[in-house]
Amino acid sequence: MSSEARRPPPQFGARLRRALGGQAGWRGFALQVVLVVVLAWVAHAVIDNARANLATQKIASGFGFLWSTAGFGVSQALIPYSESDTYLRVLLVGLTNTLVVSLVGIVCATVIGFVVGLGRLSPNWLLARIAGAYVEVIRNLPLLFQILFWYLAVLAALPNPRQSIALFDSVFLSNRGFGMPKPIGTDALLPFAIAVLIAIGVAVVLRIFARRRLFATGQRMTIWPAVTGLLVGFPLLAASIFGAPLGFEYPVLRGFNFAGGLRVVPEFVALAIALSTYSAAFIAEIVRAGVQSVHRGQAEAGASLGLKRGDVMRLIVVPQAMRVILPPLTNQYLNLTKNSSLAVAIGYPDLVSVFAGTTLSQTGQAIEIIAITMAIYLTISLITSGLMSLYGARTSRSMGA
Amino acid sequence: MSKAVYVATTMVAPRRAPVRMPGAWGFVRTRLLNSPTNILLTFACALLLWFTVIPTVKFLLVDAVWQGSDRNACLPETVGWPVGACWPFIQAKFSQFIYGFYPEAERWRVDTTFLLGALLLAPLLVPQLPAKAANAALFFIAFPVVAFVLLHGGYGGLTVVPTRLWGGMLVTLVVAITGIVASMPIGIALALGRRSSIPLIRFSCIAFIEFWRGVPLITVLFFATYMLPLFLPGNFTVDGLVRVLIGVALFAGAYNAEVIRGGLQAIPRGQAEAASALGLSWWRTTRLVVLPQALRHVIPGLVNSFIALLKDTSLVSIVALFDLLGQLRAAFADPAWSSPSTLFTGFAFTGIIYFVLCFGMSRYSLFVERRLNAHRRS
Amino acid sequence: MKSATLMLTLAIAAAWSAQGASAQTLKTVKDRGLLSCGVTQGLPGFSAPDDRGNWAGLDVDLCRGIAAAIFNDATKVKYVPLSAKDRFTALQSGEIDVLSRNTTWTLSRDTSLGVNFAGINYYDGQGFMVRKSLKVNSALELNSATVCLQTGTTNEQNLADFFKGNNMKYEVVAFSTADEVVKAYESGRCDAFTADISQLYAERLKLTTPAEHEVLPQVISKEPLGPLVRHGDDQWLDVVRWVLFAQINAEELGITQKNVDEQAKSDKPELKRIFGTDGSLGEQLGLTKDWFQRIIKATGNYGESFERHVGASSKLGIARGLNQLWSKGGIMFAPPIR
Numbered sequence A: 001m002s003s004e005a006r007r008p009p010p011q012f013g014a015r016l017r018r019a020l021g022g023q024a025g026w027r028g029f030a031l032q033v034v035l036v037v038v039l040a041w042v043a044h045a046v047i048d049n050a051r052a053n054l055a056t057q058k059i060a061s062g063f064g065f066l067w068s069t070a071g072f073g074v075s076q077a078l079i080p081y082s083e084s085d086t087y088l089r090v091l092l093v094g095l096t097n098t099l100v101v102s103l104v105g106i107v108c109a110t111v112i113g114f115v116v117g118l119g120r121l122s123p124n125w126l127l128a129r130i131a132g133a134y135v136e137v138i139r140n141l142p143l144l145f146q147i148l149f150w151y152l153a154v155l156a157a158l159p160n161p162r163q164s165i166a167l168f169d170s171v172f173l174s175n176r177g178f179g180m181p182k183p184i185g186t187d188a189l190l191p192f193a194i195a196v197l198i199a200i201g202v203a204v205v206l207r208i209f210a211r212r213r214l215f216a217t218g219q220r221m222t223i224w225p226a227v228t229g230l231l232v233g234f235p236l237l238a239a240s241i242f243g244a245p246l247g248f249e250y251p252v253l254r255g256f257n258f259a260g261g262l263r264v265v266p267e268f269v270a271l272a273i274a275l276s277t278y279s280a281a282f283i284a285e286i287v288r289a290g291v292q293s294v295h296r297g298q299a300e301a302g303a304s305l306g307l308k309r310g311d312v313m314r315l316i317v318v319p320q321a322m323r324v325i326l327p328p329l330t331n332q333y334l335n336l337t338k339n340s341s342l343a344v345a346i347g348y349p350d351l352v353s354v355f356a357g358t359t360l361s362q363t364g365q366a367i368e369i370i371a372i373t374m375a376i377y378l379t380i381s382l383i384t385s386g387l388m389s390l391y392g393a394r395t396s397r398s399m400g401a
Numbered sequence B: 001m002s003k004a005v006y007v008a009t010t011m012v013a014p015r016r017a018p019v020r021m022p023g024a025w026g027f028v029r030t031r032l033l034n035s036p037t038n039i040l041l042t043f044a045c046a047l048l049l050w051f052t053v054i055p056t057v058k059f060l061l062v063d064a065v066w067q068g069s070d071r072n073a074c075l076p077e078t079v080g081w082p083v084g085a086c087w088p089f090i091q092a093k094f095s096q097f098i099y100g101f102y103p104e105a106e107r108w109r110v111d112t113t114f115l116l117g118a119l120l121l122a123p124l125l126v127p128q129l130p131a132k133a134a135n136a137a138l139f140f141i142a143f144p145v146v147a148f149v150l151l152h153g154g155y156g157g158l159t160v161v162p163t164r165l166w167g168g169m170l171v172t173l174v175v176a177i178t179g180i181v182a183s184m185p186i187g188i189a190l191a192l193g194r195r196s197s198i199p200l201i202r203f204s205c206i207a208f209i210e211f212w213r214g215v216p217l218i219t220v221l222f223f224a225t226y227m228l229p230l231f232l233p234g235n236f237t238v239d240g241l242v243r244v245l246i247g248v249a250l251f252a253g254a255y256n257a258e259v260i261r262g263g264l265q266a267i268p269r270g271q272a273e274a275a276s277a278l279g280l281s282w283w284r285t286t287r288l289v290v291l292p293q294a295l296r297h298v299i300p301g302l303v304n305s306f307i308a309l310l311k312d313t314s315l316v317s318i319v320a321l322f323d324l325l326g327q328l329r330a331a332f333a334d335p336a337w338s339s340p341s342t343l344f345t346g347f348a349f350t351g352i353i354y355f356v357l358c359f360g361m362s363r364y365s366l367f368v369e370r371r372l373n374a375h376r377r378s
Numbered sequence C: 001m002k003s004a005t006l007m008l009t010l011a012i013a014a015a016w017s018a019q020g021a022s023a024q025t026l027k028t029v030k031d032r033g034l035l036s037c038g039v040t041q042g043l044p045g046f047s048a049p050d051d052r053g054n055w056a057g058l059d060v061d062l063c064r065g066i067a068a069a070i071f072n073d074a075t076k077v078k079y080v081p082l083s084a085k086d087r088f089t090a091l092q093s094g095e096i097d098v099l100s101r102n103t104t105w106t107l108s109r110d111t112s113l114g115v116n117f118a119g120i121n122y123y124d125g126q127g128f129m130v131r132k133s134l135k136v137n138s139a140l141e142l143n144s145a146t147v148c149l150q151t152g153t154t155n156e157q158n159l160a161d162f163f164k165g166n167n168m169k170y171e172v173v174a175f176s177t178a179d180e181v182v183k184a185y186e187s188g189r190c191d192a193f194t195a196d197i198s199q200l201y202a203e204r205l206k207l208t209t210p211a212e213h214e215v216l217p218q219v220i221s222k223e224p225l226g227p228l229v230r231h232g233d234d235q236w237l238d239v240v241r242w243v244l245f246a247q248i249n250a251e252e253l254g255i256t257q258k259n260v261d262e263q264a265k266s267d268k269p270e271l272k273r274i275f276g277t278d279g280s281l282g283e284q285l286g287l288t289k290d291w292f293q294r295i296i297k298a299t300g301n302y303g304e305s306f307e308r309h310v311g312a313s314s315k316l317g318i319a320r321g322l323n324q325l326w327s328k329g330g331i332m333f334a335p336p337i338r
Helices: A012-057 A087-120 A125-139 A143-157 A189-217 A224-242 A266-293 A296-304 A309-345 A351-363 A366-400 B023-031 B036-062 B087-099 B104-125 B132-152 B168-194 B199-214 B217-231 B240-266 B269-277 B282-319 B324-332 B342-372 C002-018 C025-032 C058-071 C087-092 C107-112 C155-165 C178-186 C197-204 C234-253 C260-264 C269-275 C291-299 C302-309
Strands: A165-167 A171-174 A177-180 A182-185 A246-249 A252-254 A257-259 A262-264 C035-039 C077-081 C098-104 C115-117 C122-124 C126-131 C145-150 C170-175 C192-196 C213-215 C223-230
Touching: A012 B199, A012 B217, A087 A125, A087 A266, A087 A309, A087 A351, A125 A266, A125 B036, A125 B342, A143 A266, A143 A309, A143 B282, A143 B324, A143 B342, A177 A266, A189 A224, A262 A266, A266 A309, A296 A309, A309 A351, A309 A366, A309 B217, A309 B282, A351 A366, A351 B217, A351 C087, A351 C155, A366 B199, A366 B217, B036 B342, B087 B104, B087 B168, B087 B324, B087 B342, B104 B132, B104 B168, B132 B168, B168 B199, B168 B240, B168 B282, B168 B324, B199 B240, B217 B240, B217 B282, B217 C087, B240 B282, B269 B282, B282 B324, B282 B342, B324 B342, B324 C178, C025 C035, C025 C058, C025 C234, C035 C058, C035 C087, C058 C077, C058 C098, C058 C234, C058 C291, C058 C302, C087 C098, C087 C115, C087 C223, C098 C122, C107 C115, C122 C197, C126 C155, C126 C197, C145 C155, C145 C178, C155 C170, C155 C192, C170 C178, C178 C192, C178 C197, C192 C197, C197 C213, C223 C234, C234 C269, C234 C291, C234 C302, C260 C269, C260 C291, C269 C291
Parallel strands: C035 C077, C035 C098, C145 C170, C145 C192
Antiparallel strands: A165 A171, A171 A177, A177 A262, A182 A246, A252 A257, C098 C223, C115 C223, C122 C223, C126 C192, C126 C213
C-alpha cells in the first residue's frame, strides 16, 4: 500500500560542487583556483630567479657531475671506494655509512630503551629511580651536545695507537678506533653453516611440537636443555670433523696505525653511542607508556590464572602494549636516521657530510645536491610511514573484529 | 578455531598474602631486597651510582679550581692534585656564552630584553593569575616587536647592532622563542588545512607537512642559508639569522601541525555540528568552539615540541651562527685555556643550562597536564 | 586567517617580481652602504676576530681596502665567516660581494663554480704538520698515517694525489671547520695535519704547546690564494682586482700608511696619475679620484699589511719568501696603474 519513497531529484550541480570544492562549495573551488595561481606564480618566480642567477654566475647545472671523478679520500667505506671513483660512488658510500650507523643505532637504542623503560616500571625502587634519572637527563640535553661530548671527551680519554689498550693481543682500543680480528671463512665454513641451520631447524620443530602439546594437554615440556645441546653440539661436531670454520686476521701495529683486522673509526663509535643513548631515552618513555596503557585488569587476570610475573609480562602485557608501542617506535627509528645527519659535526663520512658537504663544495652544484639529499631522506621516511599506515590499517581491523 | 584447547581443572596453589611492612626498613625490604633478583639489581644499581655520582661531584665541586686567570691555574702540575672542573674558564668566557660579540656598551639592551621577557612570561605560566588573553597578546605579539627594536636597534636613538655580533645564549633564545611564536600560527593553519574538505588545500598541506617532517633539520638549515638566496632576485638579500629563523619556523610549524591535528581529532564532531546549528560560520566555529578546546588538549604535546625546538637550536652552530653550543666550541679552540679539564668543564656548564631550561619546560607541561586532567582523576 | 596568509604570499610574490635580477654589484654595495665580505671562521693572520669581534688579517685588509675605496670608511664591512665548504655557495647566492678567504685559484674553480679570481695576495703551498715526538723528518715518511684536514679545500685532492703518486697508504679524516681539525689533531686522532703552509703556521698558534709541533719542509702543491667575485660582473671584478694591485703597487712605490698624505701632494707625473690629481683613473673604475689614497690610508701597502699580520714581527712569524716583491727576489708583481 505504502508508496515507495520518491527518489531525490538528480543534483548534478551539487555533486559537482562537492567534488570540486568540498563542503565549502563554489567558494572552496574559487579558493583552490587562487591557490593554484599563487603557487604557480611563486614557482615561476623561483625557477626564473634561480635560472637567471645560475646563468649570470655561470654555475653548471644538471646531474652530469655525478659521473666525474671525485678525487678525495673517505675514512670509512663499506663498499669498495678509491679516489678515482665517481661522485655517484661517493653518494653511495655516504648513504651506506648513514644506513649502517642508523641500523646499529636502532638496534642498540631498542635494547637500551626497552631495558630502561621496563626498569622504570620495576618494583625495585632504586632501579626505577635510576632509569627515571637517565631518561630525564638524556632527554633534556641537545643531541648535538651529546655527540660532541662523546666524540671530544672519549677521544681525549683514549691513548694513541702505540699505547693502545689491548685485550689478548687481538682487540685494541685507541684514539684511532676500535680494532678487532676480522673473521675469514675457511673451507670448513660451508659444512659448519649447514650444521647450524640444521640445528636451528630441529630446535624450531621441537618448539612447535612442545607448544602444540602444551595447548592440547596442559603439560609443559622442558625443551631448553635439548635445544641448547643441539645448537652447541651440532656445530661443534661439524667443526671437529671438518676443522675450524673461521680463521682470524689480527690487527697489527704497522707504522703509524693498525693494519689488517676490522677497524671501527672513533667517529662511528661516538655517533652510534650518542644516537642510541639519546633515542633510547625516548624509546624508554614509549615503552613505559605502552605498558601502562594495558589495563591493570589484564595483568591481574593473568596473575589470578597463576602466571608468574615474567610470564604475565611476556604473554599478556607486552603483546598488547606492542600495538601502542610500534607506531611511535618507528617514528623514533626515523628520527634516529634523520639525526644521523649530525655526523657532519664530528667528521663521520655520512651522506650529508661527504655528499652535501665535500661534493657540494667541489662541484658547487648546490641545488642538485641538496635536492638529491633531501629526496633520499624523504624517500626513507615516506617508505617507513607507508609501511606504518599499512600496519595501522591491519591492527585497527583486527581491533575492530 | 583451535579444536583442542586444554582447560585446567585443578586450582593453582594460592600465593601467600602480601604482608604490610611499614617504616623505612619495611620499605627497604619490600622495594629493594624482596627477592634474590632484586637484591642483585639493587646491588648493581648501587655500584653504578657509586661510580657515576661520586666522581661527578668530585669533579664539579671537590677537585674544582675556582680562581685563576689562564690555563696555568687549571694544570695539574701547578695545582698539585688531579684537577676537576676549571671554573675560571667559564668566568673568562661567561660574557661570550651569554652575549656573543654583542658590544659591551650595549649589553644593557640584552639584559632589558631578557628581563622584560621573564616579567611577561612568569604571570603567563601561573594559571591562577587573571588577564591571560592580554598577557598572551603582550608576550606573543608586542614582546617580539619590542625585543627586535631593543636588540637590533636603529630606532629611537639606539645604535644598530648587526645580527652577526649576536651570539651565545642570546641567539639560542632568539631562535627558540621566534621559532615557538612563529611556528604556532603556521602549525594551526597547516593543521586546519590538512583537515579541510577542499581537496587541493588538503593535499598541499599534507605535502608541505610531510616534506618538512621527512627531511633532517640540518638540510633545512643548509637550504635556508645557502640556497634560498639563489631563488631570490639578485639584489634581494635577507639577513643570515632571519633565513635560519624562517627555516626553523617552517620546520617547527610542520611538527606543531601534527600535534594540533591530534587535538582537533579529539574534539567530538558534535561540537562543530552544534556550533553550526547555532548558525556560526566555519571561521567562527573554528575560532570560538573547536580551536580553544583542541589547543587546550595538546598543550603538553606542544610543550614537548617546544623542548625539541629549544634543543634543535644547537644545530645553527653548523651553519656558522654562534649560539650557546657554537660559542662553547669556539671557546674550546682558545689555546689560552686549553687544559685537561677544559672540555668537561665547558660541557658541564652548557649542559646544566640546557638541562635547566628543558627540564623546567617538561615539568611545567606535566603540571599543566595534571591540571587539565583534574576531572579525570578518580 | 588563510586569506591573510594568501594576501601575504601575494605581497611577497609581488615584491619578488618587482625586483629584477641584476649584476650591478658595485651599485648594490653603494646603495646598501656596506660591503659584505666572506672570510674564514678565524684563521690568525688572514682573517680572525679578536675578543670584541673586530676582524683583522691580510685577507681582511683587502675587504677594508675595498670598503675604503668605495665609502672612504674601512669599517663599512660586514664580515661573513664561512667554512671552506660553504664559501662558494655563499658567493654564488649573493650573500657576500667578495670572498677574501685564502682561496686557491684553480682552473676548475674558475670555470665551473661561476666565480672569477681577482688576483693573488698570497703564494702558498700545501704542507704537513706533525708532532715532533713522531720523529718524522719528511712527508715521504708518512706512509700509513692518518691525516686530518678541512673538507671543501683543494687540500683534499692534493693529498690523494700526493699519497697515490708516492705509492703510500693513508687514511683521511675530514672536518668541516678548521677548529674541529685542530681539536682532532691535538687529541691525537691523526698523525698529521695538512693544509696550506701559512694556515698550518696560523693553526699551530691554536695548539696548547706550539713548540711540540713542526711543519714539514715538503711542499706538495701550488696554492695561489686570492680574492674572488661572482662571474659576470666585470666592473666589480675590476674594483676588487685593482684594490689589491693598489696595495701591491704602493709597496713598490714606497708609499706607506704614514707617508701617503705627503706623497699625494707630490708632483711626479706617475704619482699624480695614481693619486688622481691628474687624469681620471679612479672614475674609470667607478670609484672616486682619491681611491688610491683612501685605500692606503686605511690599510697601508701590501708589505705593511703582510708584516702586521703574518710577517716576522707578527705572531705567525712567516718569512716573506715568494711573497716578496718581484724587485726584491719574490714573485709578487702587480700591473701598473696607468
